[in-house]
Amino acid sequence: MFLNANENSFGSPLPGKYNRYPDPLQLELKRKIATIKDIDPNNIFLGNGSDEAIDLLFRCFCEPGNDNVIICPPTYGMYEVYANINNVIINKVPLTGTFQLNVDGILNTSDENTKLIFICSPNNPTGNVFARNEIQLLIEQFAGIVVIDEAYVDYSDQSSFSKELSRHNNIVILQTLSKAWGLAGLRVGMAIACSTIIDQLNKVKPPYNINAISQQLALAALHNTKQIENWISISIAERQKLKKELEQLPFVDTVYPSDSNFLLVKVENVEDLYRYLLKVNIIVRSRNSFRLCEGCLRITIGTPQENTILLAKLKEYI
Ligand SMILES: *Cc1c(COP(=O)(O)O)cnc(C)c1O
Secondary structure, eight states: OOOSSOOOTTOOSSSSOOSSOOOTTOHHHHHHHHHHHTSOGGGEEEESSHHHHHHHHHHHHOOTTTOEEEEOSSOOTHHHHHHHHTTOEEEEOOOOTTSOOOHHHHHHHOOTTEEEEEEESSOTTTOOOOOHHHHHHHHHHOSSEEEEEOTTGGGOSSOOGGGGTTTOSSEEEEEESSSTTOOGGGOOEEEEOOHHHHHHHHHHSOTTOSOHHHHHHHHHHTTOHHHHHHHHHHHHHHHHHHHHHHHHSTTEEEEOOOSSSEEEEEESSHHHHHHHHHHTTOOOEEOTTSTTOTTEEEEEOOOHHHHHHHHHHHHHHO
């Protein structure tokens, strides 16, 4: 008998039993993830999307109004959003012209109040991975925490930095079920780090941050590894194919190398092309307003059928 939590003892007016609060530490789900990723469950934090982990990193490790973090634009927008919400100063050290890290710039910009460096590899929206030895160098030289966002790591040849966990206690690796795992609607993301950092994140998170349905469905989905591996290899093959075909189009300037499930494409008259695609019911993301991404669209790799339609419509644009 559970008469301790003021839940409804009768049940819930649904076929499922949702009257009980879910496991606040999501142990069953973590054990499954740990097996798949070959890490210790004690090194995993689960969040309501990895975005929750980003927010919690600011709240755990930065003093509002005093501390700062470093980001390397063009990159994922949520680092800045959560820095602003938490009143943490943002220092920007832009990527180089080849979309690589400016390691000296990052180290020279950091001071005793720099608590986090956000590295997104493969990077959104440029799509590429950063040189591994340069990320390694940052981990070794920086006194604070290096956050490595690996949302797209499943599409990359570069292996996860989670293997470095035993050597370094100042890294946090972010991964998510939202991309390759096809579960963006469930909102499950993770931070992988030493247990000291994981304990901090768990202390600050809302107690039941992952609801019962998300825990159950995520666990069920994780038994479907074969399906995911299949989709990943199709996406990678389609990425290569789409890149080649796009490069043939006269208004396409550059298709940047990608280690992710999208392509960054530099085109002529980007706004006009964007509006044309919208008109024929194809929604892509314009990154024209981002420095270093002027004239660029970010196009997600679709199904083979979707990619065929995209190419056909682009040929009609000529
Ligand atoms: C999509 C994405 C995420 C995923 O966020 P969730 O909150 O887990 O859905 C994280 N980082 C980057 C760089 C992304 O592009």
